[in-house]
Amino acid sequence: MTGFIVTGTDTGIGKTVFSAALAGALDGAYWKPVQAGLEGETDAQAARRLSGLAADRILPEAYRLALPASPHRAAEAEGVTIDPDALALPATPHPLVVEGAGGPLVPLTRRLLFADMFATWGLPVILCARTSLGTINHTLLAIEALKRRGIFVHGVAFIGAANEDSEHIIAEFGAVRRLGRLPHLAALTPAALATAFAEAFRRDAFASGEIRP
Numbered sequence: 001m002t003g004f005i006v007t008g009t010d011t012g013i014g015k016t017v018f019s020a021a022l023a024g025a026l027d028g029a030y031w032k033p034v035q036a037g038l039e040g041e042t043d044a045q046a047a048r049r050l051s052g053l054a055a056d057r058i059l060p061e062a063y064r065l066a067l068p069a070s071p072h073r074a075a076e077a078e079g080v081t082i083d084p085d086a087l088a089l090p091a092t093p094h095p096l097v098v099e100g101a102g103g104p105l106v107p108l109t110r111r112l113l114f115a116d117m118f119a120t121w122g123l124p125v126i127l128c129a130r131t132s133l134g135t136i137n138h139t140l141l142a143i144e145a146l147k148r149r150g151i152f153v154h155g156v157a158f159i160g161a162a163n164e165d166s167e168h169i170i171a172e173f174g175a176v177r178r179l180g181r182l183p184h185l186a187a188l189t190p191a192a193l194a195t196a197f198a199e200a201f202r203r204d205a206f207a208s209g210e211i212r213p
């Protein structure tokens, strides 16, 4: 199996938009294992809308929880406990883009963090990060948390306006690749996103995506 896990330095920073564009660019499949919050469009629905992929490339969530909160809390609110055994990577012949929820240290239960699942899954991790003030600390902390678990960080995908020095110093201190920068699009349409993604990231930036032992 090949693909990538997409996490971010925070919730609401653009993981779904980036994941949809990546899944489309790879002609892959998209999976949101745990959806917390069902008001309005879910991440899987957004990915279906923005990726240009057929419906069968958007794989069903393992957990769909109503409360827009940390997954551990959203599950408890429904009397559910998220079972890591229910979170095995779905079989697909296509490159799989897996989107977490919030950042890497978001709890799935009171004993399991998303980053622990990332380590189990073994796919390379792409960290989405803002470019605005505050991102250096947030991004380096997330990189540290991933690396100390032996997780391979494929690189950082920046989202927002250019901030050359912050992007550079993050790559230097974090010893990670700058994969590129997706700007905020005034009109977020599938076509505009695909164009912006192709301009922001080199095609070969995502060539590897092998599970690492």
Ligand SMILES: Nc1ncnc2c1ncn2[C@@H]1O[C@H](COP(=O)(O)OP(=O)(O)OP(=O)(O)O)[C@@H](O)[C@H]1O
Pocket (backbone or CB within 6 Å): 008, 010, 011, 012, 013, 014, 015, 016, 017, 018, 043, 100, 101, 102, 103, 159, 182, 183, 184, 185, 186, 188
């Ligand atoms: N590059 C972009 N251009 C324009 N709008 C964007 C872009 N990236 C994200 N957005 C918008 O910002 C909001 C948050 O983005 P998104 O849902 O992708 O965040 P997220 O990190 O996936 O959040 P969550 O942690 O809830 O999954 C959405 O309204 C989305 O449409």
Ligand SMILES: C[C@H](N)[C@H](N)CCCCCC(=O)O
Pocket (backbone or CB within 6 Å): 011, 012, 035, 036, 037, 067, 068, 069, 070, 071, 101, 102, 103, 106
């Ligand atoms: C509800 C939100 N849209 C995401 N699905 C879940 C974000 C969890 C964040 C937990 C935290 O870091 O406080």
Ligand SMILES: [Mg+2]
Pocket (backbone or CB within 6 Å): 015, 016, 017, 043, 099
């Ligand atoms: Mg999302």
